[in-house]
Amino acid sequence: MAGEENQVVLYGMRVSLFSARVELALKVKGIEYEFVEEDLMNKSEALLRYNPVHKKIPVLVHNGVPFAESLVIIEYVDETWKEGPRLLPQDPYERAKVRFWAGYLHQQLFEAVASVIKTDGEAQERAVKEVHEKLKVLEEGIKGSYPGGSPFINGDNMGLLDIVVCSILGPHKAQEDALGVKFLDPEKHPRVTSWVKALTELPLVKEAMPPHEKLVGILQLFRARALESAAV
Template structure:
């Protein structure tokens, strides 16, 4: 489907990154508009007046918000590219379930590690490992052949979401001093993430490691300072 596609986002945002990956998998040409949260643009506030957040996909002047909603819109609108979700309804339901688990539970647990310290952070780290264990078992039970690529060697919704969350695990580990992806504990998750981060599409969309380390250090410092105030 032709038309002008503009993505309002932030290069370091995992939410924006997953939408960028979905667009790249589909081979869709788009314009990226980098937003500054300290000085939100008039366009951002107009397109997303409720949450005032990115990502926002603007297709032919019409805005779509929320990363998972955007990805489903992309998949249904541009049918000519590789599918991001299975066509089989049962398989699609499974993908949606695990995408929701990753988005709502694993990512939130990791966010808790970033914005806490001391005993609270220890509890948050424990929760992350509990979620990773669930994910590891879920892959074994639902995708015994390995990582759940949706269409052969093409990335799908789950790949995009897990990459946006765990694709930068080395950045998290460096900044937080915590080991998340232990290959002995989470062999399938580790191999899945490794395969994704070595993909040309992901390398193209991922900001440099050093840049992400600097951004995360700044974010963590601000969150801890705010919590202590």
């Protein structure tokens, strides 16, 4: 580590895709950090102190100062460590586009995927349809905003948008195994499918993303609890 004056500590969980977002950002920037594994059933005093509002992971602590929420953390990392690859474009217009699509992924696509996990029967069928509709919008939007070139939206390096899409669609095979539904269709979403495939083959992504078997187990457990709560 680069010394106490530049200490970076990430409070998270190895099976959390939100934690994986931040780890990917730190790895892309080449930042050394300490990872503190949290148990959300028994949250540490440090986590509650550093994130008293939401009491959630991930939390990044830099020089004793905490930052919460994955997208906020990633932008802080990009603005603080300017010497590494940029996670957001320098151009204000291009940066605004990245923020727009990152917000769309984070708020709309993620929520649609979460609905598939938490429902069954006709409700789940509607949720799956909504995921495909969101992916269609993303496919068309990406074609219009980023025609041709590298499979990575931010040029030759992973950027904020790549990191967010990787955290939501990167585990699509685990989602298929756990839920019995298919999200990515290379015929309907060729650009998004090739984008996700290229990202998940990167060594940095393989290192940061939770193992397939663990993700399947976590998704199944989360789904079982959600369905049990809904039945009460």
